[in-house]
Amino acid sequence: MKNWKLSAGAALIASLVATSAMAAGMTVGFSQIGSESGWRAAETSVTKQEAEKRGVDLKFADAQQKQENQIKAIRSFIAQGVDAILLAPVVATGWDQVLQEAKEAEIPVVLLDRQIDAPDSLYLTAVTSDQVHEGKVAGDWLVKEVGDKECNVVELQGTTGSSPAINRKKGFEEALAGHDNIKITRSQTGDFTRTKGKEVMESFIKAEGGGKNICALYAHNDDMAVGAIQAIKEAGLKPGTDIKVVSIDAVPDIFQAMANGEANATVELTPNMAGPAFDALEKFKADGTEPKKWIQTESKLYTQSDDPMKVYEEKKGLGY
Amino acid sequence: MSARLVDALKRLAPQLIALAVILALNAAVSRGFFDIQFQNGRLYGSLIDVLNRGAPVAILSIGMTLVIATRGIDLSVGAVMAICGAVGASLIAGGYSLPATLAATIGIGLICGLWNGALVALLDIQPIIATLILMVAGRGIAQLVTEGVILTFNDASFIFIGSGAALGLPMPVLIWVALGIVVALLVRSTALGLLIEAVGVNRRASSLAGVDSRSLLLAVYATSGLCAAVAGIIAAADIKGADANNAGLWLELDAILAVVIGGTSLLGGRFSIIGSLIGAMIIQSVNTGILLSGFPPEFNLIIKAAIIVVILVVQSPASRSLWTFVRPERRREPRQVERVAR
Structure with missing residues (x-):
């Protein structure tokens, strides 16, 4: 409430004040998957911050990676008569029944971060990133960075068969299409972990003439990149200079690496999925404006010139 | 002595031949597999990578061999690795000295092992169930310690354990070789190994024959916990951070596999620590070979x-x-x- 008064007092544009006022007093239930990764912890804390900023009363339920807990949470939100429900679905299927119940109770449901296999009439909208686009942003950066020079890229994929691994690979390859000077020479899975990222990078370096034939590394997440950076250093090469490093997610540690000149760029998977969701809900509650069925979050590119230390300090407290 | 050596080599021949064949295959798919240079004060090459990356499984397999020799199994070692990595990282990040951190971390590993041992030896719970408890709970405990984040640290002496080098070899290699020799000597130059095998063949009979099977089982599971603690320290020091979700994930299965490839019977009563260590190297040679080969990861x-x-x-x-x-x-x-x- 205090924040709201402050921002109102700061003479923000009138429309913003109007929507803030509208949101204030809204009760929203949030069914979160659990705390499987640092990113999800950050999503939880940003959602709480966003709710507080708007004066939304947020009811938080941690499902501990179980769908039945999420279904129970949604049913209890319906029973409590909340104004809206945010759902970060743990799996894609099996939601039809409970979403139907929410619909009958006229409670709009917004999906966060993941899509589901259900008729889209059952939810108001889904706020997610476009993983193919993330890969493309990373690829576009590399294309611009190397220009016409020959460049052999090694790729650290996410867990084989997972959708971020498939989509981030696809987007990156799309960006490289038509630039024959840039080639992906090696591609292997690092399971999204630091340990495997380091181990696989060690083998890439051995297999590519001690790293002399590698011009850039593309990692599907920052954790693998952080591991790979250590492998590059231990091989006596300079990460960020001898081998350029571009990755996705924008977790705090990669900003530290960028500040040290050891990583070059990262594409943000924003933990702020709730902000756009609240915006859509406010509009919907105010005058019944139906949002599009898919709200794409921004995939922002950060490079060494974006004051990485400052971003690191900002992100550090979010629970990554 | 030399007769004993020849005997041992004969017994380990299948494992050694398998290792040689895998290494030859690796050399076939990746030129320069056997190239070793001296760089940054240590030996450097794919072969060294095999020794280095195989360290966690090799260390786990030492303790696992003894447990399996008593006809038991320890499924919790991966989770104990995660707990110990988390404890070590949080202590060193909290400003404690290296000796204090190591002592506390290894102590935690021993306690985890004694917990398993107590369930098996004192309560007579079947080992697969007894250790399953800590396998499931351990990762949760590790997450409580790290509060769900990757806990990073910058203490040079702790990091040295994971990525430093001495005598031209990476520290993890020295640690697993030393630990393997010490434990192998301890059980084989005394009657300890024989007693462990006796418990594995028939616990009741060995108890009746005067073997203190309870203490022996407690000691064996505690050793496995200690090995897991050492592996956890190495895994955390290697990436300068404790990753409670992924540290040691599925490594208990690799360790069991290493023990089985090494010629130790899951039915207990017969074991070879050297065999298990060779088994661990076989597994890691396969892993490294796949990475070097350039095949798509789906394979x-x-x-x-x-x-x-x-x-x-x-x-x-x-x-x-x-x-x-x-x-x-x-x-x-x-x-x-x-x-x-x-």
């Missing part, structure tokens, strides 16, 4: 499984008798058959 698990099936089939008792069957002339000379088959 990783299939290739690994295929190679392991071949190794286990070749080692199986049935294929040994088949071997004597297809070479009938050897059957007439049983002593020679024995030598060839083993």
